[in-house]
Amino acid sequence: MGKSTVVIEQGQRIGGLTSGGLGDTDVGMKQAIGGLSLEFYQRVARKYSQDDARWLFEPKVALEVLHDLVREHNIEVIYGERLDLKNGVVKRGSTITSIRAESGNVYRGKMFIDASYEGDLMGNAGVSYFVGRESNSQYGETLNGIRPGNELPSGIDPYVIKGDPSSGLIQRVNPNPGGNIGDGDTKLQAYNFRMCLTNNPDNRVEIEKPEGYNEADYEILFRAIEQGQNTKFFKLNMVTSDKTDSNNNSGISTDYNGMNHNYAEADYDTREQILNAHRIYQQGYVWTIQNHHRVPEKISAVYKPWGLPRDEFIESGHWTPQLYIRESRRMIGDYVVTEHDVRLENPVPDSIGMGSFAIDSHHTQYYVNEDGHVSTEGGFYIKLKAPYPISYRAIVPKQSECTNLLVPVCVSATHAAYGSIRMEPVFMILGQSAATAAALALDGDGIVQHVQVEQLHAMLTRDNQVLYEDV
Template structure:
């Protein structure tokens, strides 16, 4: 070999190899989205011997499960198995250590959280599902490291360039940084469904008409007999003067018939962590973008009902070490465009939701129109200094309750999840059990000019199966993609499925199917369900509804 040729080879190695190592190489599985579902999927894929990369849009992993939503929506802990159960067991073990308790003891905390978190723990199973965000993230980071998962932080899909395909398979995706990620299988574990959309897979945003799937809870849903009666509250900027215009985010009239389809989604929020520990508390300041009219309806409501308690406005669910999971800071009508808009506009929407949340808490603590008993109670609370240190002690993940939903090989609908007259979904890869639970979607004026809330659903159910074919696209659209978060379900069914433990369960099942598809050389739609079921059961997944819950 000549000296000149050796130099050429050396030069190519210096220039080309680092780029390959930096992200252009071939992975077995690419998991897009740092949600808890994405973490569990990545861990399972790596444990099954595959080379896995997890792509996070920020500096974190875990999504909502490590960003404030720590009062886990787990009404049936006996239906949680596999790696998801393992995660909650690690939470339990952490809080058995006396050193984990900085300012209260374990027993007093567990007593305080009984009513709102389905007891918060199960000693027999060694599971705990109430915790601090940073603790959960540390555990997830450890699980990823132990499994050998490569994590790319601060990376996002270049949505202006479609996924590179060969036939009905994704070959690679382009990130905004310029990195090209090639893989044999892809899992979209994002809350928004950006990868499935980028790959040309069918999806829907909003609500189907009841008639589409023969449902009863879908579509436009003016809540005439459910939730708070708003009809006595004047909706105009200047009370009694329609010419002054409506207060923000009130729709002037009904935009369709009851039960009709539309493009609206339920309200988003941030699940804030608050604390009343003086040594760990930061006072909540008035946001620079404080908008008084955002809280005007609440001020008028409190004037009419001065006996209202703080817990009737927001929920302060106790978490370990004198912290809370704070819910119901919902910003009605501000999230309709989030799913399909560009990153810049999403950032604007997220900023608005942050300002709304902090502004609401400041309003409750300081506005003289708020009854004194509420102001005094609210002033006890502040942001915790030991959480979210890189985002000003504020959660980094907005609560995307619903964005895109895939229209896949099988669509979970109301009939698959309702309590009475259920049609069980076949080919189970996990169980759901939470109530149909959709937060308000809109505020509007009805035909009589009265203020109404719209969109909420709450109806109890019993455990149900979730079909494997609801987490895979149609084969002709994409043969190597699985979607455990923005999965294939109607708006009604999704209102129950959309809980973090279920996302996590489906993440493990998705990764298992991806590994089997790689080993068998088959599209994900043609994976043997018998083989998949056997491996899931071997790994501790629970796939059948308990006999006591069968009708």
């Protein structure tokens, strides 16, 4: 659209989860994916000499596609720059004039897009946001707030010494869920790493017991096995003939339940500690499944052939540097997407793209249930019947707070609605729409809230964005 742009990447690898291990795409309904999002998956297919779109792929191929786009469009990408979290945003009234990185470098622009998982620019620009789970009563929802529901075998004793409350609770188990069903709180659904694994001996690097390994962290695992769990320890979803996208698969799996609740608003050092703790837990989890004497051989044998691919994530020891930030800050704009939007109960005249994946939240914590046993809390997975439109107002702040910022990832949505929105194809869709709106605002008065929906719709339709299901 003829504008000068710069992309600032906090790490050394563009693409987030798309190039960071999530190769088994959370597609939802394919008819809802268009524009640059669809083009990305079509480009992936061409890398495999296939037609149409490909939704299963290796991280290195996704990265190659992104590098192709950067090169073809001569996009300036600056790596390793992080926003100064103390005074990194300079505003004049409700307009951001510049941002400062920790390095001291200053970036001035007329328009800013916060496409990060954490929403640091949005959060430090004086824009309202929420962290955690709203109560069901706040927006008349059914899936928000505290949601007991066990995905563990029944009968897991919660105490360090079984049957002895005086011995204390085993690690990561809370005495109660912290409130009543449907109550809000500040807890976040669990994070993990999406592991790319291979069973090809010529390309496999063994996952070793990590430094900092803590056997007590796996007590729930051991007790789940004792209570009869013998499958679903982590997924082995194949993205090629010998590589996986391995994700969480049950109440005790690769998610580090309960250990990310302070991530969203933490400083960089604390986030790095959280990331490293997740890495140690997850590498230790795989090592434990494969090698620990309390894991039966028939279980170990299923997972033993799998290791890290030698040809992936070479710069970071074959382990992805991208933690799966399933949810962090969520903006509070003039319009908040709720469960009612996702269920097609509200008209949305200003659609900028569609979501279609299930309403999906991973677990938030472990607690002692009314039977006196360990239970999971916070998970839900509700499939949708049809795609739903996402409002332009969900990616723009309140005009009084900021007039030249768009937020296509940490969008204005409740925890329940975000459970469906938070998928990589949708982030690409909203990213394209945000950039289009930014360009239109620059051609107008520079205020994103003043972008004409009809003009935006015309531009997005021209660029193959799917705005409504009947398009």
